Amino acid sequence: MKKESMLFSPIKIRTLILANRITMTPLYLGYANKDGTVSELILKHYRKMAQSGASLIVVENAAIHESGLGSPFTLRVDNDSYIAGLSKLAETIHNEGTLAFLQINHAGRYAFTPHRLAPSPIKIGDIIPKEMTLQEIRETINAFADAARRVKESGFDGVELHGGTGYLLSQFVSPRINKRNDIYGGSMENRFRFPIETIKAVQNKVGTDYPVGYRFLADELLPQAFHIDEAEILAKEIEKLNIAYLSVMVGTHESLHIPPYVEMEKNECYMAEYAFRIKRAVSKTPIITAGRIQTPEGAESILREGRADLIGLARILFADPLWPKKAQGLIKEPIVLCNPICSHCLKSTMKGTLPYCTQWPKEERDSILTYKRN
Numbered sequence: 001m002k003k004e005s006m007l008f009s010p011i012k013i014r015t016l017i018l019a020n021r022i023t024m025t026p027l028y029l030g031y032a033n034k035d036g037t038v039s040e041l042i043l044k045h046y047r048k049m050a051q052s053g054a055s056l057i058v059v060e061n062a063a064i065h066e067s068g069l070g071s072p073f074t075l076r077v078d079n080d081s082y083i084a085g086l087s088k089l090a091e092t093i094h095n096e097g098t099l100a101f102l103q104i105n106h107a108g109r110y111a112f113t114p115h116r117l118a119p120s121p122i123k124i125g126d127i128i129p130k131e132m133t134l135q136e137i138r139e140t141i142n143a144f145a146d147a148a149r150r151v152k153e154s155g156f157d158g159v160e161l162h163g164g165t166g167y168l169l170s171q172f173v174s175p176r177i178n179k180r181n182d183i184y185g186g187s188m189e190n191r192f193r194f195p196i197e198t199i200k201a202v203q204n205k206v207g208t209d210y211p212v213g214y215r216f217l218a219d220e221l222l223p224q225a226f227h228i229d230e231a232e233i234l235a236k237e238i239e240k241l242n243i244a245y246l247s248v249m250v251g252t253h254e255s256l257h258i259p260p261y262v263e264m265e266k267n268e269c270y271m272a273e274y275a276f277r278i279k280r281a282v283s284k285t286p287i288i289t290a291g292r293i294q295t296p297e298g299a300e301s302i303l304r305e306g307r308a309d310l311i312g313l314a315r316i317l318f319a320d321p322l323w324p325k326k327a328q329g330l331i332k333e334p335i336v337l338c339n340p341i342c343s344h345c346l347k348s349t350m351k352g353t354l355p356y357c358t359q360w361p362k363e364e365r366d367s368i369l370t371y372k373r374n
Contacts, residue, residue, distance in 0.1 A: 055098065067115070119132060172191055
């Protein structure tokens with residue numbers, strides 16, 4: 001792809017200048033140590049991602065509270081003791097000349113602990129989560145803010161709040177999950193209150209100049225759930241807070257395995273139309289789209305047609321960490337495409353084993369298979 005393409009044109013995100021429109025959207029791999037600290041495997045992985053040529057690396061979700069851990073091998077940012085390791089991770093990415101954000105999260109009803117917190121006690125699997133009290137809601141908002149402060153102190157260029165995949169921030173906006181009858185439930189305005197208050201608390205903690213992005217759920221793709229029409233309204237409300245960007249995605253853990261999503265997910269650029277709906281709803285907020293953007297031509301088309309402002313690569317970059325350089329023509333080898341019928345990396349992550357791409361060279365696959373987590 002020629003250098004004058006939109007894909008390789010710069011863009012400003014708040015005070016930051018991104019060299020191109022390619023970002024790494026968060027891909028949870030479970031590479032952390034058992035205590036939630038940064039492992040050597042995480043440093044190796046993100047060094048490779050930072051060498052890819054992408055202008056921004058958004059590191060996979062770090063838990064803001066022990067009750068919100070999505071797995072035993074999730075990064076943690078709920079205590080100052082984690083700052084040292086996270087600083088080393090930020091430095092590792094910066095050493096490759098790449099900007100770095102860290103995504104922070106509370107898994108809510110998807111936490112791996114049996115004592116789960118959620119907006120309402122809606123059963124998931126065999127577990128009925130505990131409905132959060134008003135005090136627990138306030139404590140969780142403060143935990144997000146404190147975690148964001150640690151992200152900033154660790155040297156990351158910005159922080160991203162995980163409001164996607166059906167985690168806690170998006171659980172509150174969902175009429176399927178949120179059955180509360182207080183100020184955090186019922187009406188659309190009330191369901192939006194928790195993420196809005198969380199964004200404000202984070203911004204107050206880190207300062208108005210520090211970029212705060214938001215992983216944005218555009219549609220749960222489930223019956224009686226949060227859908228695109230309400231998402232457009234939420235996007236407008238979040239834009240009023242001067243958010244750095246909205247990184248648009250669709251689906252939750254409960255929709256990942258239903259036939260309509262499974263078939264849709266095989267298609268290239270399958271989230272782009274949802275991103276376009278959100279982009280049209282806001283007036284100035286940069287929009288990131290992801291969703292199996294396999295080819296540079298597909299990415300360029302999204303940008304040229306105004307469906308998004310930035311391209312997010314997750315499993316695509318995992319399959320071929322040289323994708324951006326190949327797209328730019330700096331490396332002449334063909335791009336290694338993510339196999340749409342494979343999902344080995346996702347299945348491994350869900351089982352709690354260390355994921356790798358089946359298309360990697362044997363030596364790289366073996367390095368994962370033989371790695372021992374601390």
